[in-house]
Amino acid sequence: MNRETEEKLTSVSRREFFKKTASVSAVAATSVLVPSTVFADDENIMHHVKWGTTLGDEVNKNPYGVPSLYEHNVVRRTSPLMSSAGDMHAAISMTPLHEQKGIITPNGLHFTRTHNGVAHVDPNKFRLMIHGLVEKPIVLTLEQLKRYPSESRILVLECPSNSAAEWKGPQFGTLQMVKGMMACAEWTGVRLKTILDELGLKPEAKWMLAEGSDGSEMSRTVPIEKVLDDAMIVWGQNGEALRPEQGYPVRLMLPGWEANLCVKWLKRLEFGDKPWYAKEETSKYTALTASGKAIQHFYANEVNSIITSPCPEVPWTDLEKGDLVEIEGLAWSGHGTIKGVDISFDGGKNWVEANLKGLVLPKAWTRFSYMYKYEGKPLLLQSRSYDDSDNVQPTVNQEKAVVGVEGVYHRNAIITWKVTDMGEVSNVQIRS
Amino acid sequence: MFKLDRKLVTIGMTLALSTTLAVAAASAAAPGVYKSKSGAIDGGVTYPRENGNYTAYKYNTQSTKGVSFGRPATANEIKAWDIDALPDGTGLPEGEGSVELGDELYEAQCAVCHGDFGGGGQGYPQLAGGNQDKDENGIVKTLKNQRLEPGMDAPKRTIGTYWPVATTLFTYIRDSMPYAHPKSLTNDEVYAITAYLLAQNEIEIDGEEMDDEYVLNKEKLVKVVLPNRNGFYPNIDGPNAQEDIRAFFADRAKNIGAGTRCMKDCKDPGMDGKTEAKVMKIGYEMKDVMPPYAYAKDLPPETEGGSISKAEKMYDASCKLCHATDTMGAPAVGDANTWETVMKKGMDTVLVNAIKGMGGMPPKGGNMDLSDDDIKEIVEFMINSSKKH
Numbered sequence: 001m002n003r004e005t006e007e008k009l010t011s012v013s014r015r016e017f018f019k020k021t022a023s024v025s026a027v028a029a030t031s032v033l034v035p036s037t038v039f040a041d042d043e044n045i046m047h048h049v050k051w052g053t054t055l056g057d058e059v060n061k062n063p064y065g066v067p068s069l070y071e072h073n074v075v076r077r078t079s080p081l082m083s084s085a086g087d088m089h090a091a092i093s094m095t096p097l098h099e100q101k102g103i104i105t106p107n108g109l110h111f112t113r114t115h116n117g118v119a120h121v122d123p124n125k126f127r128l129m130i131h132g133l134v135e136k137p138i139v140l141t142l143e144q145l146k147r148y149p150s151e152s153r154i155l156v157l158e159c160p161s162n163s164a165a166e167w168k169g170p171q172f173g174t175l176q177m178v179k180g181m182m183a184c185a186e187w188t189g190v191r192l193k194t195i196l197d198e199l200g201l202k203p204e205a206k207w208m209l210a211e212g213s214d215g216s217e218m219s220r221t222v223p224i225e226k227v228l229d230d231a232m233i234v235w236g237q238n239g240e241a242l243r244p245e246q247g248y249p250v251r252l253m254l255p256g257w258e259a260n261l262c263v264k265w266l267k268r269l270e271f272g273d274k275p276w277y278a279k280e281e282t283s284k285y286t287a288l289t290a291s292g293k294a295i296q297h298f299y300a301n302e303v304n305s306i307i308t309s310p311c312p313e314v315p316w317t318d319l320e321k322g323d324l325v326e327i328e329g330l331a332w333s334g335h336g337t338i339k340g341v342d343i344s345f346d347g348g349k350n351w352v353e354a355n356l357k358g359l360v361l362p363k364a365w366t367r368f369s370y371m372y373k374y375e376g377k378p379l380l381l382q383s384r385s386y387d388d389s390d391n392v393q394p395t396v397n398q399e400k401a402v403v404g405v406e407g408v409y410h411r412n413a414i415i416t417w418k419v420t421d422m423g424e425v426s427n428v429q430i431r432s
Numbered sequence: 433m434f435k436l437d438r439k440l441v442t443i444g445m446t447l448a449l450s451t452t453l454a455v456a457a458a459s460a461a462a463p464g465v466y467k468s469k470s471g472a473i474d475g476g477v478t479y480p481r482e483n484g485n486y487t488a489y490k491y492n493t494q495s496t497k498g499v500s501f502g503r504p505a506t507a508n509e510i511k512a513w514d515i516d517a518l519p520d521g522t523g524l525p526e527g528e529g530s531v532e533l534g535d536e537l538y539e540a541q542c543a544v545c546h547g548d549f550g551g552g553g554q555g556y557p558q559l560a561g562g563n564q565d566k567d568e569n570g571i572v573k574t575l576k577n578q579r580l581e582p583g584m585d586a587p588k589r590t591i592g593t594y595w596p597v598a599t600t601l602f603t604y605i606r607d608s609m610p611y612a613h614p615k616s617l618t619n620d621e622v623y624a625i626t627a628y629l630l631a632q633n634e635i636e637i638d639g640e641e642m643d644d645e646y647v648l649n650k651e652k653l654v655k656v657v658l659p660n661r662n663g664f665y666p667n668i669d670g671p672n673a674q675e676d677i678r679a680f681f682a683d684r685a686k687n688i689g690a691g692t693r694c695m696k697d698c699k700d701p702g703m704d705g706k707t708e709a710k711v712m713k714i715g716y717e718m719k720d721v722m723p724p725y726a727y728a729k730d731l732p733p734e735t736e737g738g739s740i741s742k743a744e745k746m747y748d749a750s751c752k753l754c755h756a757t758d759t760m761g762a763p764a765v766g767d768a769n770t771w772e773t774v775m776k777k778g779m780d781t782v783l784v785n786a787i788k789g790m791g792g793m794p795p796k797g798g799n800m801d802l803s804d805d806d807i808k809e810i811v812e813f814m815i816n817s818s819k820k821h
Binding site: 302432 | 489492494496497498499500501502503504505509510513514516518519520545554555556557567571572573575576577578579580586587589590591594595596597599600603604607608611614615663664665666668669673674677681684685686687688689690691692693694695696697698700701707708709710711712713714715716717718719720721722723725726727728729730731732753757760
């Protein structure tokens with residue numbers, strides 16, 4: 001290809017492509033053969049590519065596989081705002097939701113929150129103690145624990161601080177930082193009830209203390225009803241051992257409840273007749289409301305949703321008027337299963353029903369979709385989910401009216417993406 | 433939660449409900465089994481869609497009765513690990529410590545993060561301070577602060593204004609502090625620091641002010657009633673606790689806030705019931721993220737050759753927390769001027785200080801596993817990394 005052709009190629013944008021093919025419908029254009037005179041030939045088609053003319057890597061170059069080098073920007077991100085003085089041992093890093101495909105988060109991208117750094121537990125020295133108000137207190141090695149019959153569930157884990165920076169108004173400009181304190185994975189482990197059935201739980205046992213073995217010795221109090229319902233001790237994450245960031249080798253899993261309650265690097269479960277007032281049930285993980293009182297033992301994450309495409313990172317700036325495009329997003333609820341999602345284009349005045357797609361599982365991410373004809377008009381795009389416990393996602397004002405703006409935790413107000421006539425997307429809020 | 437939580441699919445985890453679930457997913461199918469028919473293009477079976485679903489979980493319905501692994505925990509093992517404490521004092525160890533000793537310990541080991549007198553700083557939690565005055569309903573007034581406009585006062589969540597019980601303070605410090613080397617304090621020292629922090633929050637025990645000579649022990653700690661003891665809901669204490677919690681979370685519209693599924697011409701009034709909602713844009717965008725925002729599908733920049741040295745690894749693990757920047761008061765690695773001043777003391781003195789500790793720095797940075805030679809290597813690395821170019 002000569003220089004002139006190359007310049008012509010690079011200067012012809014997709015926008016110009018459509019101008020030149022205006023006689024055919026823009027929607028159908030991609031499937032219409034365009035006369036070769038309109039366009040320069042694509043170098044990537046006209047010439048052999050580098051990877052087709054050289055020997056690739058040996059099959060086992062990476063005994064543990066890694067993503068394509070071209071994906072190096074798809075990573076967790078954090079901010080000094082989510083740490084103390086920029087110290088990243090007690091901090092949080094966020095899942096790149098704009099790159100999330102389907103409903104399973106790759107283990108390397110699972111959001112991570114630690115209170116004293118990521119602990120590295122020696123699995124040979126791991127011990128789990130279960131004691132307190134049980135007839136038979138026991139100690140388990142990891143091998144013994146994994147002898148129990150396992151169960152796998154796809155579950156969303158969400159930090160109750162997700163979106164905490166947005167209570168007083170929009171603050172972050174990206175989907176990743178606005179809503180990335182969550183991830184969804186297939187977790188494998190044993191139901192706690194299966195173990196407890198043989199330990200003889202005493203009738204006066206009303207609470208369970210779950211304690212981690214890391215430097216922060218994270219501990220939380222769990223009501224017995226949840227323990228006997230669907231609580232699990234998990235050691236598997238998307239087909240492999242838990243990542244250290246997720247509590248390797250073992251963490252507690254309380255489906256639908258605050259990720260903070262799902263204690264990592266688990267060490268001890270004690271059953272008692274009173275709640276413990278553990279350290280993360282005091283100044284943290286209690287939600288101060290406008291009344292001056294605070295909600296404690298705030299268990300289940302709320303019904304929630306977010307539009308993931310378009311979003312600030314994946315705008316509509318490449319679209320032409322008339323393009324049919326999918327609006328896509330994630331919905332979830334700690335209370336049960338997503339029943340449906342509505343979408344608004346005018347900031348919440350009028351709504352249409354979106355479609356759910358793929359697996360619709362309790363306490364898991366559920367994908368929603370809406371096919372939309374792009375018209376190049378400014379929009380205020382919102383999604384609103386509802387679940388099978390009859391919870392409906394509130395507006396900013398509806399949530400604010402009850403709990404105020406200082407609660408930090410459990411924010412599930414509707415998120416608004418402002419779409420400009422050029423297709424740019426930004427984070428705004430509809431509020432008074 | 434509880435009641436609401438136990439909707440269809442949650443209880444689908446149990447045998448009884450697995451029937452219901454399977455029926456919902458594929459009617460007329462056996463429990464936990466999905467209807468399929470033969471004749472798929474791959475020679476397998478096809479799974480028809482019903483009610484918009486292909487499938488859901490198939491539950492294992494076998495009995496797990498009699499499954500038992502592990503061994504009995506010994507009394508000594510339980511004693512070693514069961515050291516938590518309840519608000520009524522159950523589990524608190526013997527021991528005592530004075531406010532005065534607590535002051536010394538706090539200055540040496542805690543103030544670097546939590547600020548002088550617990551006043552906060554560097555972004556680490558503020559432990560003391562804030563107005564504890566209550567309104568006629570017993571609510572700490574300043575906890576009603578709402579930052580609805582820029583410049584308004586925040587509610588302060590300190591031990592004195594916010595925390596419910598004081599036993600938590602003891603277990604928190606003993607198990608998780610000091611931050612960089614937790615579980616290094618004796619019970620007496622923990623009582624002392626607890627005493628100091630309660631004193632800084634002007635807490636009285638049995639009507640007695642906590643002056644410097646005040647000695648705290650288990651019996652006295654249990655008597656502490658923190659000002660915001662009744663500032664939390666739902667009730668989690670007593671025989672009706674779990675019913676109270678259930679009732680609280682059942683009324684989500686009242687207690688947490690709930691949406692409504694309006695579809696047309698919806699109104700979204702503000703807190704006064706009249707003001708119309710408007711679009712609020714980001715005032716000042718928080719763009720300071722790590723790694724920086726980047727979206728290109730390109731090759732990563734070439735990384736510099738060679739792996740990091742042993743000294744740098746040791747520095748990363750044991751020293752960087754305080755020495756990466758000057759916010760902790762330690763000489764920041766890379767700050768040539770500060771290190772020039774440090775080196776005026778001479779290498780020998782610098783080494784002794786690093787090994788024995790000085791100011792807010794514990795001996796060997798808190799990592800006693802490091803040998804004196806390790807410290808020498810680390811200090812040399814820090815000096816070399818802080819030279820003028």
